[in-house]
Amino acid sequence: MLVDNDDNKNIKYPVKIHFANCNCTYYKKKSLNKKDIIAAPYRSQDYKKKFYIYNSIKDLQKDIKYFQDNCLCTYNQDIYNGGIILLSKYGISNLTINETYEMTNFEFLKISTIKNLKDNSLLIQEFFKEINTNFSQILDWYVLVGKTRNTDNFSFPKGKIKFGETIEMCCLREFEEETNNKLPEIISNPNNQIISREKFDIFVPLELVINNFILKLIII
Numbered sequence: 437m438l439v440d441n442d443d444n445k446n447i448k449y450p451v452k453i454h455f456a457n458c459n460c461t462y463y464k465k466k467s468l469n470k471k472d473i474i475a476a477p478y479r480s481q482d483y484k485k486k487f488y489i490y491n492s493i494k495d496l497q498k499d500i501k502y503f504q505d506n507c508l509c510t511y512n513q514d515i516y517n518g519g520i521i522l523l524s525k526y527g528i529s530n531l532t533i534n535e536t537y538e539m540t541n542f543e544f545l546k547i548s549t550i551k552n553l554k555d556n557s558l559l560i561q562e563f564f565k566e567i568n569t570n571f572s573q574i575l576d577w578y579v580l581v582g583k584t585r586n587t588d589n590f591s592f593p594k595g596k597i598k599f600g601e602t603i604e605m606c607c608l609r610e611f612e613e614e615t616n617n618k619l620p621e622i623i624s625n626p627n628n629q630i631i632s633r634e635k636f637d638i639f640v641p642l643e644l645v646i647n648n649f650i651l652k653l654i655i656i
């Protein structure tokens with residue numbers, strides 16, 4: 437165990453966990469051998485703070501409780517972030533989406549109109565492209581987008597996966613954190629989603645993979 441004294445308990449800075457063979461530059465610089473697992477500061481202003489090296493996932497598991505604010509490095513095969521794309525056929529829903537500290541101005545916009553929204557991660561543009569190319573029958577449906585507070589940047593509710601989380605858990609947690617809303621089971625349940633798709637006679641997959649994000653489509 438590397439977190440061994442009281443000063444280090446519940447590390448206050450956000451930590452990114454790099455698994456063995458990570459392809460990012462941070463890992464290449466800091467790892468002594470390619471089997472290392474590194475828990476390291478996430479934000480650039482914290483880079484000089486401590487990082488921790490583990491020999492196995494089992495060892496990391498013992499300390500994970502100290503890294504409360506953590507996410508996984510996605511410069512690694514098969515590691516994805518997660519987010520939810522909430523689609524509505526009619527543009528209205530009885531869900532009231534609340535603002536949060538991070539996101540504001542939530543609205544359902546027609547998919548055909550979202551093409552030029554400013555979006556740093558390009559997820560909106562790539563989602564539009566995917567729909568326009570493969571599922572154009574739903575271009576006149578609506579999709580929930582929000583604005584990142586104090587920027588001109590729009591986004592879907594999305595974020596980074598934490599240690600021990602499934603993609604599904606990540607999508608639902610991020611949606612909840614970014615919109616202040618918990619999706620009712622009737623909406624989030626994959627079986628109901630299949631029924632919705634059959635009802636609307638569309639074949640949009642439940643998940644779209646774009647830019648290391650698994651975006652879970654939820655139809656309301």
Ligand SMILES: [Zn+2]
Pocket residue numbers: 453454455458459460461462463509510511
């Ligand atoms: Zn990495």
